[in-house]
């Protein structure tokens with residue numbers, strides 16, 4: 663019998679990436695409802711997979727992946743016959759796609775996580791209004807690059823077709839809204855269009871369950887990371 667695909671982790675923008683990819687690809691999988699900074703993180707089966715204490719974690723037989731971006735790339739490549747969510751590895755198109763995806767992870771996700779750590783979780787990471795302010799300004803400068811990409815009215819980052827690059831960007835834009843960073847009207851329109859996809863809506867309901875939201879807000883946390 664084929665090994666089940668499992669996603670460990672719900673309730674955050676990063677966990678949403680794994681659930682959304684699987685929904686877009688129409689793959690069956692199991693969800694393990696591990697919620698950050700709750701006792702569920704101590705689940706012995708979860709801890710046996712890796713010791714990072716982070717979600718999401720993707721498991722498929724012997725394969726365990728603990729970075730949301732790597733999960734997205736793996737699923738796009740492994741299941742490209744079901745749905746093309748990334749250009750083929752080694753192509754110029756793929757290099758352009760990787761450029762946009764890694765820009766999103768390094769230049770947009772990273773400052774959002776600074777805001778999260780020093781704004782949402784000061785009891786763990788320390789209070790730092792300066793870091794929050796400068797990370798917000800940095801995010802807004804960098805996200806302008808995405809606004810420029812969409813300036814010709816295309817619905818998706820690479821034109822007419824949705825790709826995993828959109829999935830990564832939208833998880834950051836949704837997160838930016840939660841922390842009250844103002845998006846341009848073009849980015850708002852793009853966000854509304856992409857989040858109208860059936861795959862997004864299906865993944866959202868698996869990821870942002872009432873239990874996850876209650877657990878995260880109960881701990882005094884925003885629901886972004």
Ligand SMILES: N[C@@H](CCC(=O)N[C@@H](CS)C(=O)NCC(=O)O)C(=O)O
Nearest residue numbers: 674676698715716717718729730887
């Ligand atoms: N770079 C990692 C970040 C993973 C991460 O920080 N996950 C957060 C939730 S989004 C987490 O598990 N936090 C638990 C903790 O820090 O205790 C990714 O994108 O997968």
